[in-house]
Amino acid sequence: MLNLLKKILFNDLQSKNSKNKEIQKNQKPTYSHIEEEFSKCADITKKEYPQIHLQLMYFEYMIAKEMVEKVLFSKIEKLNAENIKSFLSQHQFQACDDSKEAVNALLAGNVIIFHQDQTYIFAAINLQTRAIQTAESETIITGSHDAFNEDINTNLSLVRRRVKSSKLKVLKYSIGKITKNTVYILYIEDLAKPDLVNELKNRMENIKVDAIYDVNMLVQLIEEYPTSPFPQIFTTERPDVMSSKLTEGKIIGLMSNSPYAFSAPATFFDFVHSPDDYNQRWLTGSLIRIFRLFAFFITVTLTALYVSITTFHYAMVPELLLPSLIKSRSNVPFPPIIEALIMEFTIELLREAGARLPTKVGQTIGIVGGIVIGSASVEAGITSNILIIFVAVSAIASFVIPSYVMSSSVRIIRFGFIIMAGFLGNLGISIALGFLVLSLTSLTSLKTPYLWPISPTQPSNWLDTLIRAPLASLNNETNTSKKKKNSNKNKR
Amino acid sequence: MNRLVFLLVFIFFLTGCMNNYGIDDLAMISGVGFDVSKHEDHHLDITAMYQVPTETDVFEYLHASSNSLENADIEMMSQTKRQVVNGQLRISLFGEELAKDGIFPIILSFLRDPSVGPLVSLAVAKGTAKEILITKLEKEPNTGSYIETMLERLDEEYVYPSVNILQFTRSYYDDGIDPILPMILTTKRNILLDGFALFKDDRMVASLTNEKAIYLFLLSEDFKKGVIDLEIEIGGKKEDVHLSYVRTKHKIKVKKENNDFTVNFDIHITGNLEGYSGKQTLTKDSVQKELETKINNVLNSEMKDLLSFLQKMNVDPVGVGEAVRNSLSYNEWKSLNWEEVYPKINFTTEVNMKIRNMSKFQ
Numbered sequence: 001m002l003n004l005l006k007k008i009l010f011n012d013l014q015s016k017n018s019k020n021k022e023i024q025k026n027q028k029p030t031y032s033h034i035e036e037e038f039s040k041c042a043d044i045t046k047k048e049y050p051q052i053h054l055q056l057m058y059f060e061y062m063i064a065k066e067m068v069e070k071v072l073f074s075k076i077e078k079l080n081a082e083n084i085k086s087f088l089s090q091h092q093f094q095a096c097d098d099s100k101e102a103v104n105a106l107l108a109g110n111v112i113i114f115h116q117d118q119t120y121i122f123a124a125i126n127l128q129t130r131a132i133q134t135a136e137s138e139t140i141i142t143g144s145h146d147a148f149n150e151d152i153n154t155n156l157s158l159v160r161r162r163v164k165s166s167k168l169k170v171l172k173y174s175i176g177k178i179t180k181n182t183v184y185i186l187y188i189e190d191l192a193k194p195d196l197v198n199e200l201k202n203r204m205e206n207i208k209v210d211a212i213y214d215v216n217m218l219v220q221l222i223e224e225y226p227t228s229p230f231p232q233i234f235t236t237e238r239p240d241v242m243s244s245k246l247t248e249g250k251i252i253g254l255m256s257n258s259p260y261a262f263s264a265p266a267t268f269f270d271f272v273h274s275p276d277d278y279n280q281r282w283l284t285g286s287l288i289r290i291f292r293l294f295a296f297f298i299t300v301t302l303t304a305l306y307v308s309i310t311t312f313h314y315a316m317v318p319e320l321l322l323p324s325l326i327k328s329r330s331n332v333p334f335p336p337i338i339e340a341l342i343m344e345f346t347i348e349l350l351r352e353a354g355a356r357l358p359t360k361v362g363q364t365i366g367i368v369g370g371i372v373i374g375s376a377s378v379e380a381g382i383t384s385n386i387l388i389i390f391v392a393v394s395a396i397a398s399f400v401i402p403s404y405v406m407s408s409s410v411r412i413i414r415f416g417f418i419i420m421a422g423f424l425g426n427l428g429i430s431i432a433l434g435f436l437v438l439s440l441t442s443l444t445s446l447k448t449p450y451l452w453p454i455s456p457t458q459p460s461n462w463l464d465t466l467i468r469a470p471l472a473s474l475n476n477e478t479n480t481s482k483k484k485k486n487s488n489k490n491k492r
Numbered sequence: 493m494n495r496l497v498f499l500l501v502f503i504f505f506l507t508g509c510m511n512n513y514g515i516d517d518l519a520m521i522s523g524v525g526f527d528v529s530k531h532e533d534h535h536l537d538i539t540a541m542y543q544v545p546t547e548t549d550v551f552e553y554l555h556a557s558s559n560s561l562e563n564a565d566i567e568m569m570s571q572t573k574r575q576v577v578n579g580q581l582r583i584s585l586f587g588e589e590l591a592k593d594g595i596f597p598i599i600l601s602f603l604r605d606p607s608v609g610p611l612v613s614l615a616v617a618k619g620t621a622k623e624i625l626i627t628k629l630e631k632e633p634n635t636g637s638y639i640e641t642m643l644e645r646l647d648e649e650y651v652y653p654s655v656n657i658l659q660f661t662r663s664y665y666d667d668g669i670d671p672i673l674p675m676i677l678t679t680k681r682n683i684l685l686d687g688f689a690l691f692k693d694d695r696m697v698a699s700l701t702n703e704k705a706i707y708l709f710l711l712s713e714d715f716k717k718g719v720i721d722l723e724i725e726i727g728g729k730k731e732d733v734h735l736s737y738v739r740t741k742h743k744i745k746v747k748k749e750n751n752d753f754t755v756n757f758d759i760h761i762t763g764n765l766e767g768y769s770g771k772q773t774l775t776k777d778s779v780q781k782e783l784e785t786k787i788n789n790v791l792n793s794e795m796k797d798l799l800s801f802l803q804k805m806n807v808d809p810v811g812v813g814e815a816v817r818n819s820l821s822y823n824e825w826k827s828l829n830w831e832e833v834y835p836k837i838n839f840t841t842e843v844n845m846k847i848r849n850m851s852k853f854q
Contacts, residue, residue: 310515315579315607319637322520322580326545330516 337422523636525621
């Protein structure tokens with residue numbers, strides 16, 4: 001990472017130094033200019049046909065070779081000085097008067113053709129990409145399984161296939177001074193609020209960064225509270241989720257070379273919902289949503305509760321549970337807070353190791369971690385049985401949250417709760433909960449409250465937030481669209 | 493901002509000054525008993541029991557004599573390596589002699605201690621509280637928990653109520669009712685409920701046996717549980733009647749004529765007749781009617797006896813005072829000298845017993 005940073009900085013400096021050498025905009029492209037621009041690029045291919053004064057430049061691995069061979073090279077070879085002009089006037093040869101544009105086209109994977117003082121771009125992009133595969137980090141049981149991949153056009157098509165509407169508008173941006181990633185901002189006109197679209201446009205235009213590689217990086221540049229532990233813009237690899245966000249009146253963004261997409265504005269509840277909630281019966285969906293919210297609180301507080309109870313609040317324990325709790329604690333030489341932090345730390349290590357390792361080795365790690373470390377550490381008297389249960393349950397609960405980014409955030413704030421519980425007991429947990437609620441309510445995502453519709457309170461919208469009411473009663477038109485319609489009516 | 497950060501950091505360092513013993517280093521007192529001390533300077537003999545945290549069914553006792561519960565702490569602490577805490581207290585027992593002297597100062601100590609909950613059961617020990625606490629039942633070594641569970645079960649399944657700190661305090665401060673407490677007796681091999689202690693303010697003045705206490709609860713409470721055993725006379729022969737699944741409803745009506753109060757208890761009882769020692773065939777309607785009137789008569793006379801006994805002792809565990817107070821305006825009640833009025837009240841009782849169901853066979 002450090003190397004990368006150095007490289008970026010270095011490049012940046014270099015480009016500043018060689019500013020006067022750099023090709024100016026609106027300069028007419030010439031072969032020698034472009035050649036100089038790509039000096040020391042061993043991977044560039046140059047072809048010359050001196051008898052007809054024709055030069056070609058392209059990156060061999062970025063073009064559709066067979067097509068270019070058939071349509072371009074084979075025909076050029078048959079050309080002579082007379083008919084070359086008419087050949088190049090065909091529509092697939094786009095004349096180009098701007099050096100900058102020519103360079104960008106070349107980098108994107110086109111063939112640049114120089115003939116005398118005229119330059120043409122021949123569209124031949126064919127980038128090797130991964131096929132559309134099943135979603136890996138957000139698997140569901142019922143519903144569509146396709147996921148975005150690294151090719152932005154594929155991603156765009158995945159969305160367009162689902163939302164067949166001319167109202168689906170697409171804005172294009174190029175982000176990153178060096179990496180020059182294409183970003184598409186998509187929204188449905190009439191559904192998305194124009195001021196939010198404008199706000200997002202502003203933010204996209206104001207991004208000043210040299211390099212960016214993923215949507216998850218991009219959203220950190222455009223969210224309002226970059227220091228908050230919680231993600232404020234929802235990212236997913238599922239095109240069906242993104243399409244549903246579009247129809248909810250949200251704005252989504254796709255980026256080249258990233259298998260993720262973002263949607264804004266996001267609420268806290270976006271991160272704890274899954275398409276499965278809608279694909280299953282409403283009762284199942286509602287119950288699972290409630291469970292997930294429980295899981296959120298369990299993750300945050302359960303280990304902390306163990307610490308506070310064993311440190312301060314012995315009186316809270318039911319009489320029958322007390323002997324077993326005491327017995328499991330009595331062999332442990334550490335105070336509960338140290339014991340809990342050790343265990344939580346171990347679980348985090350296990351999780352991280354499992355995530356970085358190939359699947360097959362990952363399973364071994366699970367067994368080693370779960371069974372060997374778990375039971376052995378109890379026998380060795382490092383931790384108590386009951387803590388293992390608490391830590392395991394809260395770890396499992398954290399994985400119930402569908403969004404990986406959110407579940408990681410939750411696991412981090414849990415440490416704060418444990419420390420507060422160790423120092424101040426239940427009072428500490430209450431204080432931490434207070435801060436949690438404060439920080440959640442004070443967040444906004446693209447000018448929209450993060451905890452909507454809980455705060456500001458709009459009980460009519462709880463039907464699709466806390467629970468998942470039957471689809472008929474959710475009234476397939478979303479609130480935003482209804483509002484929009486009404487306002488349109490008023491205008492008329 | 494800097495000041496806030498400093499404060500927050502400081503809070504965490506200061507917590508080091510607080511003593512936080514681990515849960516396995518505590519002597520959690522589960523039962524405590526109070527007796528009158530023979531010691532000259534001290535008023536109380538305190539016995540406390542706790543389970544040794546690391547062992548199963550091993551209990552230790554702490555003894556102290558002092559003038560209050562708070563003052564006994566140091567003496568108790570010097571008897572164990574563990575920190576003595578009250579947060580798991582389940583039952584508090586008072587020796588009979590102490591109960592007669594007054595127990596409210598101790599209750600007040602409980603109320604002041606934030607770690608003692610209001611649901612701690614209270615009971616009077618026949619003899620001394622120490623005697624009961626140190627009784628080791630063969631299968632139930634946790635005496636404190638055993639007594640509490642026993643009282644709870646009696647409360648849930650039968651008519652005998654268990655009394656906790658909250659209920660006792662409420663009755664104590666209410667000027668229309670006097671508190672009662674269950675009484676516990678130990679034979680060396682068993683611990684059992686043996687009647688109820690009647691309190692005037694916080695001093696025990698009389699007691700009722702288990703059998704008589706039932707009439708007290710019929711007068712003061714509605715319940716949907718329990719059994720009543722009665723002895724009735726039919727044709728000069730004594731016969732036993734056992735009623736189960738008893739449901740009762742009671743109404744207290746107060747009439748004031750001149751300065752004389754008449755209080756009428758209207759009590760409806762339905763129950764299953766499960767046991768009957770007589771020879772008559774129960775399926776006959778006439779026999780049932782006869783039994784019902786006999787039972788009514790017995791209950792009526794027993795209740796009258798009980799009420800006059802209570803008047804004689806000048807204690808009011810039934811809550812007659814509450815009923816009278818509710819029928820009067822505040823000024824009238826304030827100007828009334830209840831202590832003098834109570835013994836002169838004229839009581840009438842109307843018991844209406846219905847047999848709802850019979851035993852399975854005849």
